Amino acid sequence: MNLLARLLTRSEHFAKGVLFDCHHCGQCVLSQTGYTQCPMACPRQIRNGPCGGSMDGHCEVYPDRLCVWARIHQRVDKNGTSTPPLLRSADPKLFFTSSYANYFTGKDLLARTPLEYLDLGTNRKQQAPQTASQLERKLRAGTFVFTSEIRSPRGAEPDKVRKQAELLRDHFDALNATAYLNGKPSMPSAIASAQIVKCGVEPICQSVCRDLTKTAFISELITNQINGVHNSLCITGDFYQGEPGVKQVYDMDSSLMIYEARYLREKGVIFFTGDKMKDPPKPFIGGAINPFTTPWNVPIRRLKQKVAAGADFIQTQVILDLATFKEFMRIVHEEGIDNDLFVLAGLPVIISKKAFEMMPGVPGIRVPKHVTERFAQTQDIVQEGIAFAREMIEEVRAIPGISGTHLMLFGIDYKVLPSVVEELREKPTVAEPVCTETE
C-alpha cells in the first residue's frame, strides 16, 4: 500500500471510529443501517441481526453495552415493521482497507448491495409440499404438531441418541438434534439426525452459524439429504463464553443461512459460489425467533427478514411470558406473516429446580415473577413442570397463527416428555385449515 493510501485509510478509520465505532471492514454499510453504529461492532460481527440473545436492548455477549442491531432497527424504522434488507457477509479481503477507495473503485459494491429476495409467492402455507419432509406434510394438512429435542451426547455414543428417539418416537412429529451446547464439542447434529432417522422418527438438524462456514453448511445439507434428514433449522448459536476464548465462525447470520439453503432448493445453485449443483438438497427450512427482544418491532422485522429469506417454519425462544408472546403473535397475525410460515411455540418442560434457577441466565429467556413464585413454592417440581407445560400448550394452541409447539426440557429425565403430550395429541386441532394437497 502506498503512503497516500495508508494515510487515507488511517484518517478514515480514525474519524469513523470516533463517530460510528468503526471496525475497519473496508466495505461500509452505514448507509444501509441508518448511520447508527458500525454493525461490525456487534461481537458476532453479523451483517443482519439481532441474534436471539439481545434482551431489553442490551447485548448478550456484553450486557453492559447496547445491542448494535436493536439500535439499528430503531434508527432505520422506529416503531415500524418494514422488511429489512438482507446484507451479504463482509468480504474478508477488504478488511483494513479504505472503504472510500473501495466505494469509488466499486470493490465493495457486492458487499453493500442488499440481496434480492427470491420470489416465493404469497400465502405460502397454502402451497403444495415442496420437500420430502413429513413434518411439512403434517403442517400443510393442518395438523397441530408437537416437536421436541434430543441432546447430542458429548462422545461417540449413537446408542444414547437411538434410546431417546425410540422413547419419543410415537409421541412427537419431529425431534431436533441439538448439538454443541454452549459451543462445546459433541456429536454433530447431522450425525445424531441420521441416527434418529433409523429409529423411524423425523429429525430436525440444527445448523449453527457459530460453527459453520458457508462451505461446511452446504456440505451439511448434502449429508442430510443422503441420510434422509429433510428438516434443517438455521440458528445463530449461543456465543461461546468459556476460557480460553476460541474463534467463532459467523460466516453468516441465521437469515443469510436460510437464504443460502432456500436459494439452493429453489434454483439448484449454490448462492455464494454461483455453482450449479446436480441433485441439490431440498430441506424444509426452519429458523428461530425470540419474541421477547425489545423494542417490540425488532423481532417482527427480524421475523419478516427470515420469511423473505425463505424460512418455512419458525421455532420460538422458550415462552414463559405468555402476555408478551400473545402480543407478539397478534402483530404477526395482523401483518399476515403467519400466512407464509408455520410458527411453533417454544415451551419449557421444567423438571429440575437447578435448571429452573439457571433459566434467567440463558440468553433471550424472560422469566415473569408469577412463574418464579409458582416454581419456588412447589413441592413436586416434576408434576408442577408437567402441569405447567400442559397449561401452556392449551394456551398457545388457541392463539391464531400457531401451528404447533416445540417442547424443551429443563432437567435430565427425558422420559417425562411423552406424559406431557399424551391426551393433548388426541384433541382436535385448532390450527388454521390449510391445503391438504400432496405432491
Ligand code: SF4
Ligand atoms: S445481542 Fe447479538 S446481535 Fe446484538 S450486539 Fe450482541 S451479539 Fe450482536
